[in-house]
Amino acid sequence: MGKTYALTGNPNSGKTTIFNELTGATQYVGNWSGVTVEKKEGTIKNSDIQVVDLPGIYSMSSNSLDEVIALNYITKDKPDGIINVVSASNLQRNLYLTLQLLEMKVPVTLILNMMDEVKRRKINIDHLKLAQILSLRIIPTGADDRKELKNIKDTLTLDEVSNFNRFSYFSEDVQKAINELAQKLRETEHRLENDIHWLALKILEHDREIIERIKIINLGAVELGYKLRDEIQKQTKMELPEILAKQRYDYLREISEQVIEDLDKSLVTETVTDKIDKVLTHRILAIPLFLTIMLMVYYVTITGLGDKTIAFMEWLVGDVITKTVIAGLNTVGASEMVVSLVVDGIIGGVGAVVVFVPQIMILFFFIAILEDSGYMARIAFVMDKIFKKFGLSGKSVIPMLVGSGCSVPGIMATRTLENERDRKLTIILTPFISCGAKLPVYLLFAAAFFPSNSHIIVFSLYLLGILVAILSGVILSKLRYRGEDSDFILELPPYRIPRLKNVAIRMWDKAKDFLSKAGTVIFAASVILWFAQSFDFSFSRVVEPSDSMLASFGKLIAPVFSPLGFGDWITSVAFITGFAAKEIVISTLSVLHGVSEGALVTSLQNIYSPLSAYSFMAFILLASPCFAAISVMKRELNSWRETGFAVLYQTSVAYLISMLIYQVGSLII
Template sequence: MMQIALVGNPNTGKTSLFNQLTGTYEYVGNWSGVTVEKKVGLLRNKQGALIDLPGIYSLNPLSRDESVVTHFLLSEPFEGILNIVDASQLERNLLLTVQLLEFGKPLAIALNMTDVAERRGIFVNEKRLAEKLGVPVVPIVARTGKGCEQLNEQTFAFLQQKITPLQLFYGNVIEKGIERFILLVGDKVDETIPKRWLALQFYEGNRYVHDYLKQRVDAEKLHSLYTEVENELQKQEGVSLAQWIYDQRREYVRDLILHVVERKNVGQVPLTERIDAIVTHKYLGIPLFLLSMYLLFQLTFDWLGAPLSDALDAFFAGPLTDWITAGLAAIGASEFIRSLVVDGIIAGVGGVLVFVPQIFILFFFISFLEDSGYMARVALVMDRLMEAVGLNGKAFIPLVIGFGCNVPGVMAARTIEQPRERLLTMLLTPLMSCSARLPVYALFVGAFFAKHQALVVLSLYVLGVVVALLLAKLFSTTILKNESSVFVVELPPYRMPQWQALWRSTWDKGKGFIRKAGTFIFGGSVAIWLLSYVGPHGVNVEMDESFLAMIGGILAPILVPLGFGTWQAGAALLTGFLAKEVVVSTMNIIYHVPDVESLQGLMVSHFTPLSAFSFMVFVLLYIPCLATVATIRKESGSRKWTLFSMGYAFIVAYLLSFIIYQGGRMLGF
């Protein structure tokens, strides 16, 4: 099947275009070598696959995210490139196009945001642009789908036509350097990669191209060639290689723009600037951010989520259990099977599934913040605070995403340029209270803090953030001493997110939770039920005599100072490592109750409000879940730091719960 790469600057509507051009079928995997999500969709015309690549400004990467594209060009087979270009930011978009054209693969340009450009008085003559560059140019509005039909028809056609690589004149020094480079590498590099392109990337200082070459060509000779050309250019022109090459390309692009763009004066203040005057206001910025977070939590947990979850819970505990019990009785199932299904699977899996509405609502709002462009403003507004703890504003975005699920949060840290800041962000993201911890809070606040539900839950979220910031300060001044931290963030124009795109990304994020319920939590529930059903003295034993009680009992003594030294709590916490929501499943099974409401009634005899709060704090912090640990391992590439992320979390959780419980008792709670 034909492979087409989708390449373009960040914030140019790549995801919208991807959704428009591909159907529902989509393969998500990882690039070999680097753990960056690889999204491949089948084109609607069924004639090829579209590969979604991370947004980049230039082929010379600064962050790990961006290196994927260079890696792709160097090592993956593909037939053509679909280059998405933002018509309202033509200059910097075309700078990338030039590098892609130099690569020489068949290429088509999707000229996006022509509507935004025209509102700003920028009119692009796409016919002339196509003529000048010698490739097809299709104007589109990816958000609404305008022009995508035409693009889909042409994508196949453009791949048939070979194009000659674009060849700019880079001045005598570079041109001579290119010749010498081509002689030096000879036939030691892959035939599919144009040597001129390779030479230019080499002189620009593209680290990945350097690594690629070092594996094939004598490193010393490469190095001496590079320094010779660099010195020669410095002597003649007085600028660095990278700057010179950039300048030549920009001159070409500016000249091109003069020929294809017509400017008209529109003279109206864009909406984005009017919104920014408020949300990035000097003093209103932070309060507005906190207010929007508060509204997000109220909507998710109180106003919308709670009624939906309650209805679902009532359905599982009532009609569904009755139907299944009746059905099992009708087919004459044994007591063992009945108990397994009703007490194990329905209690365990159902106890977690009831939180699906809340989790989807949370993911929906996080997607909304991402798609609207507000997230970048959050990075700007929070940078001062993050700088104080040794991070930068961009690290705040993984933390916010971590509220939905820690796994994408850890992965989102890839956009951070500095390796140490990125590692630090990955280590701290698990402290963000993800949606899987929500079922645990919901259970306990319902039982002990019925009047102040939202407030208590909010306090846990805030606690997670505060602990993360304090630890950031601690780590960045001790074990992870930072090289000077840097921060540059692009603030894209605001856009009203499209419903279709929002639903798609909400579903992408949320489906993992449902899948987890069907696999991990299902298996975990069965295992836990079995452990509670059998004991050293046989099957169908009293719960206190079961294997589960024995295992939990080992942990119980060390949990006594925290206020919940029972085998039940110990067993729930142990199983919670699989996934945090399993804590609730385990409790449902242990306490042998059909629904959340009666479980809450029972909890009151095992916990006090103080020990319940201490327990919630412990669950918040004590360990990243299994999936998060695996992600940290892959993303950091280090076993040591993965172990560290688990170890420090447990120590901090223990200390904090200890202080809360013992302190609270002294204060007389």
């Protein structure tokens, strides 16, 4: 077995870029042990060295979920060493994490990234001196120069623990307390997995995770830790976390003065980012600019480019593939039933979804650019005041924008919200933001019922989703999530030109997700659907789908949906299958109507009125998200009760609003 290294670094340090550079196409996504949170791994090119990408964090503590994941991985899974990505353009704050890693006494290799940015700003960093001070190996690199990175495997395998004099920057009383507490911990050292001096420091710092672990093994040490902490706090009249942070930062400032020429000037000189911010966060221009940018993104995704990719994919699936397959099956003499299963069931079901893959990729292209450029943080900054009114934080904007592509990564993006209340609310509200998989449903229905103003109809649905999310925010924050207020602390990172490679990898990841879903869940659902609509309960083949077992089931639940304007069995079945994946709604409709996607428009026109079609779309938009999203909700909320509440709330809201649309609409029209 090769060795394993953990990749750590601050958010915006370019960690993802470095991970992509190191591992290239070898990366894959797994799960963290204990929590099923996405975990990226890969192998360094031309080696057997594994790299695990830890979440971006500012500090080695346990205040947020991301921090706990990183802390647990390093202290429990014990990688052979750590690769720490540090942004040279923000040295002091990035080295705070480095200092904490050195305190852990694990082998650290430092990648000093963004050297190109620093050079452009005419700042000189003496990385050799920095390496000497921290007694670490430092690999300087930048977007323009990745040469040094190529030799990383030689550096890594040395596995040196730095002989850096850790704790030297802490005051005497703190050092004494660490030593005294470490002595106490020594009693149970054989049962402790980590360096006792570091554990002592963490107890003094009041790290929840570490204290919980040690309590079981050596309660006396934790009690002694509290005593020592209180003594220092009484003497200095400062809290210990504050003392430690201050002493670390004071030391880091000292280091920075030694390695950066003219440090103070470099800290205050106006940067390109400052100049761009003058426009993008401008008092008057900021909001119109934001709206224009977002309208452009959705316009290009939905009509500008999206239309063309859909037309192309429909031709590919509907004409080329279907015809080839039919011809092929006929040549081998397949029975009519097999042809029906393959063409109506599988190609009909899976094909209806695959058609939209390029469009989803386009949307994720834009989302990746918004995030990687640094603009996403500005959106959060500009919109925070509005979100605060709805009981949320401006940071909720990020999950919601990502959620407009797919709720799954959207809900996962809530992990950057430290405030538990903000996080829960955002998780519950994000599915109201229409996701990419629902878009095909609107496009189909809008084309069938509102051909002359389909854009306005689709736009109105997005707006409806946002409106419902906002109102729900107000209601739920008053009724269910009272107490703690929302807050907002967000780094506004330097603007950067997005790396094409990173954007391409993100797009490909989403396409892969979608295609694998099409190949598994949707494939299975299509086959089951085809079977259920081809046979009755005595398992004999039916001529008309309306005699099938699926129809019997559909007819059973159809009355529930009558008040919403669509009480037919096919639509009712489509709702149920929609839980598996929203794209399946179309597959279901096309399979059950027994027509290809193109002819579906005519079939739909026969059973819906424009009003019931709109009510239908509103229900699809607002009702409980797909299984994948529900399971991520469960994982992030870490509670079945909360998840159950969310799903019930979403579906009830959908039912109420669709009914309102249909019933009130019927009175008017």
